[in-house]
């Protein structure tokens with residue numbers, strides 16, 4: 005039975021709740037259908053637990069921004085929260101440890117703690133590796149998946165560990181593979197069984213693989229931390245790990261939330277959160293740019309005009325490049341990278357649009373619903389940078405653009421991600437032209453659903469521009 009005055013929704017079955025009414029390979033269409041039937045706030049049973057799905061700008065803003073404190077919890081019954089032990093930031097409960105770690109990370113990422121090499125420099129260094137790799141493919145085509153995935157991982161590694169790995173480093177490649185398997189298994193069918201039938205948990209079933217994989221990654225991170233402890237000079241941080249060790253020194257009291265196991269959890273979080281998201285967005289960008297040569301040409305002209313003879317772009321240049329900004333935001337809108345955000349929970353009994361939600365209710369913000377919401381966009385269903393330009397050609401950001409979510413849990417890496425997307429795309433569009441290969445078949449813009457969505461595999465045609 006639904007609690008009193010709980011949002012309406014389809015009738016659940018015993019044990020499975022409404023899970024059998026959703027397509028596990030892509031529930032977004034089903035959520036859209038249920039929204040049309042029950043409204044922008046409706047409920048679903050995931051197993052025996054009720055969850056509330058929020059759609060549209062008005063409702064999502066009311067929950068995540070207006071009532072931010074009431075809606076900032078994280079579920080602690082799902083498999084991935086058990087794997088990550090509710091430590092670090094992403095799945096940490098709303099409370100002092102989460103707050104202090106979030107503040108520490110944001111401050112450090114804002115370049116107050118990264119030592120001599122700024123975040124911008126670290127990104128530019130990685131771009132030079134991407135460029136060399138693309139140069140090797142000039143005149144032909146390549147699958148960009150690996151290239152962008154390694155680049156995004158390496159940027160995060162450079163910031164948190166102070167080092168990048170060679171693209172053929174076997175330990176790094178294994179780590180990335182384990183990480184990819186971990187994210188897949190954490191949201192796969194076995195994780196559903198783990199959640200809805202707790203009685204199965206003690207049995208040696210495949211969901212334990214995900215726990216073992218996470219241990220492997222923690223070991224890898226643990227070794228890097230040990231090396232840092234040996235080589236660091238206190239007060240002279242080279243990267244985020246050094247900053248954290250300084251922070252432990254500073255807050256060495258009994259009540260401190262900064263300690264070794266929280267540090268490994270935080271580093272793991274940043275590594276997980278910062279890789280697929282950025283690299284999937286870059287893959288979307290390349291696909292849309294290859295098919296929309298007019299947009300690519302316009303960006304190239306704007307980039308040349310602003311940078312003229314300068315060697316590198318800087319993130320500040322974005323203010324002089326409204327069209328490029330519009331293109332990048334439009335790519336993010338269409339790539340819909342984190343469609344259902346991270347699940348939230350209510351931290352106390354609360355309300356929304358006249359409904360009552362008891363403390364502990366799972367809340368699913370359907371961010372995907374905003375990015376194509378009728379009435380919010382000039383062209384809700386097509387790729388068109390004009391969605392982000394006013395009649396004077398100036399860049400404007402509609403309120404429904406919330407791919408990083410909103411409120412107190414808004415993506416902590418938004419600044420970093422935006423800097424990466426801008427610097428990488430500007431540098432690559434300046435040096436290369438990307439062309440749909442003749443044998444590429446018909447372009448398919450359909451997305452593969454997941455915690456982070458991605459484009460289907462495709463080949464990127466690369467043409468090195470002459471030094472015009």
Ligand code: HEM
Nearest residue numbers: 093094277278281282342345346408409413415416417421
């Ligand atoms: C295009 C790239 C990215 C997108 C679209 C994206 C999107 C998101 C979204 C939707 C959330 C959930 C917010 C919520 O619960 O309401 C999130 C959380 C988070 N993201 Fe990102 N993200 C991106 C890149 C990054 C990067 C590069 C980092 C690494 C620094 C990062 C770190 C995090 C963290 C730590 C959280 C958890 C925040 C918290 O619970 O307080 N993200 N992100």
